Each structure stands twice: as C-alpha cells, then as structure tokens.
Amino acid sequence: MPTIHTKGFIYTVRPGDTLYSIAVKYGSTVAGIERANHLFPPVTDRGLIFSGDVLLIPTTTPTPLMTHIVTTGDTLTAIAQTFETHVDLLAGINNIENPGLIFVDQPLLVPAFSYKIVSGDTLYSISRLYSVSVSDIETANAGRPGFQRDVIWQDYHLIIPIPTSRNIFVTKPIPGTSINSGQQVEGYARVFEATVNYQLRDNNGVIVTNERFTTANEGAPAYGFFTATLPFDRQPTSDTGELWVYSRSAKDGSIQDLVKIKVDF
Incomplete structure (x- = not known):
C-alpha cells in the first residue's frame, strides 16, 4: 500500500519563494516537490509556482505525521476545519496556551498523513481504503495546484486526514x-x-x-x-x-x- 511513512510539510508559497529555497528550508528536493504536487504539464509549466499555492513538501524524516506551516491569515479554527478536527486538540498537542494567537512560520502538528496515488485510484477508492470521506480529502487538499476533484495524477501525494475526537x-x-x-x-x-x-x-x-x-x-x-x-x-x-x-x-x-x-x- 503506497502510504508514505515519512514526514510531509504543508507550506503556502509566499512572494519571492522558489522551489529551491523551499526545498533547502525543509530538507527536501526540487524534484521531490515537483512530483509530490504534480508541477508538470498539463497542470502547470514544470516547477512553476505562485504565491498562495499550497504545497506538500516531502522529506526523508521517518514519521508519517504531517506538519502545517502557519501562513498569513491562518487561524487555529480554520486549520482545525481543514483537517476535520478540534481547536482544543490542536492547541493541546502543540502546546499553544492561547488558541487565538499563532504566528507565521510556526510549525503545527496536524492529524494527517500522505498517500502516493497509483494507477487505477479514484478519490472514492482512496476514501474507502482509509474510511475517510471524499469531502474531507477534498478539504484537506484545497489550494494545491495539482489537486482536482475529477482528475488525479499517478505519484501525486494526497493529504489524508486522520480521524480524531475532541480529546x-x-x-x-x-x-x-x-x-x-x-x-x-x-x-x-x-x-x-x-x-x-x-x-x-x-x-x-x-x-x-x-x-x-x-x-x-x-x-x-x-x-x-x-x-x-x-x-x-x-x-x-x-x-x-x-x-x-x-x-x-x-x-x-x-x-x-x-x-x-x-x-x-
């Protein structure tokens, strides 16, 4: 099963970013970021990114859990909604005393892992594989340049939410x-x-x-x-x-x- 057992960072592109600068910052490679986000035609010109794009940054760190990098405008409430979880839980596992106060570039552990799409996959088949709804997968991957509801790309790294309760x-x-x-x-x-x-x-x-x-x-x-x-x-x-x-x-x-x-x- 193509579950990815190494850490991924969820990063929102900012003005002035390049794939190289992002790769260096998070211990990844340009080629790895391109593959994980399908930064190729027909999605985009190879390696082309824009401010506001949400990228999954693959690494070799041996843990499947994902880290969301806080960007301008983020709130803990919005991040919790993205991963179908709870503000209390995100604040608690990340040692945040004031849930209303998070900072740009702050790394937050989130309940999600990544999956590498293989030939024959559909969002429906993946949702059944992990008992996660299609709509939750769509919400977790919103804003990513290579993500489309009707077309998914082989080798693309899909963000999959992990079910939680409030506690x-x-x-x-x-x-x-x-x-x-x-x-x-x-x-x-x-x-x-x-x-x-x-x-x-x-x-x-x-x-x-x-x-x-x-x-x-x-x-x-x-x-x-x-x-x-x-x-x-x-x-x-x-x-x-x-x-x-x-x-x-x-x-x-x-x-x-x-x-x-x-x-x-």
Whole structure:
C-alpha cells in the first residue's frame, strides 16, 4: 500500500519563494516537490509556482505525521476545519496556551498523513481504503495546484486526514496500517485520570484484542502522550478491522471520545 511513512510539510508559497529555497528550508528536493504536487504539464509549466499555492513538501524524516506551516491569515479554527478536527486538540498537542494567537512560520502538528496515488485510484477508492470521506480529502487538499476533484495524477501525494475526537488523537498506527500481535499504539489524550482504553476488532465483530488501558503521561486538562501494545487475544477472522481508542465515563462507564482507526491484518 503506497502510504508514505515519512514526514510531509504543508507550506503556502509566499512572494519571492522558489522551489529551491523551499526545498533547502525543509530538507527536501526540487524534484521531490515537483512530483509530490504534480508541477508538470498539463497542470502547470514544470516547477512553476505562485504565491498562495499550497504545497506538500516531502522529506526523508521517518514519521508519517504531517506538519502545517502557519501562513498569513491562518487561524487555529480554520486549520482545525481543514483537517476535520478540534481547536482544543490542536492547541493541546502543540502546546499553544492561547488558541487565538499563532504566528507565521510556526510549525503545527496536524492529524494527517500522505498517500502516493497509483494507477487505477479514484478519490472514492482512496476514501474507502482509509474510511475517510471524499469531502474531507477534498478539504484537506484545497489550494494545491495539482489537486482536482475529477482528475488525479499517478505519484501525486494526497493529504489524508486522520480521524480524531475532541480529546483523542491516535498517532500510531495510522489508518491502513498492516498490524500484527504486539503492534504499538500511541497518541495524545485529554482524559480523566489519564486513563486511555483501547481494543481491536475485526470486521466480523470478533474482538481480537480485549479491552485494555494505558496511562498517558498527563491527565486532563492537559493532552498527555500515551503508548501501549496490542497483543492478539484471538486471531482475526477477516483481513481488515478497527482499532478503538477511547475513555470511559466516570459516572456510568460508557464509552466516550471514541476514535476508530481502520487497520489491516
């Protein structure tokens, strides 16, 4: 599966920028930026960019998570809407004390990863692959010069939002990951007494990993980092399933803030 497991930066072109200057600044290459954004005919003359273009800058840093570089006019609310997430969560995971105050060039971790389009792909098939709506993919890629709703280009790097709740962001595994017993699960959570619950189910409803819990390194109101393992208590009976990460209500024990991540076995 052509999920890209290296970091990408989401950058808005400014007056005076060149592909070379952007590549140097973010540890990329001109050729890599051209391929990731399809800066070729018929989209544009090779390598041609304009102020206001939104580019995905590929790197070799070994993490699939993406970083949004704040540009003039950005607000945390608008960025949250782009990735179908919440202002509180973006502020919490990026240690922003005042959500109304962000700065140009500030790097922000966002819930998204990138996917390299292969022959035969459609936005619909990609949305089903990752259980993300077509409209959410379109919103995350708005303003990119090589992105069109009706035509997608082979080798283009598409930004895919990662599902979150207001209080939980799973950073590992990302959607579509093939997992085995012992897989790590990681992320950020703002939960009561820092207790994060999780389980693994296959698409036939079989509970592959019984409910377990781990403890984040900080409790609410902070977003603490959590990590745990996913031992298989029984073998999956289908090729795909879902990782559930959530908290439980202190009042009645009901599931709260459920995040579902589609996975492969």
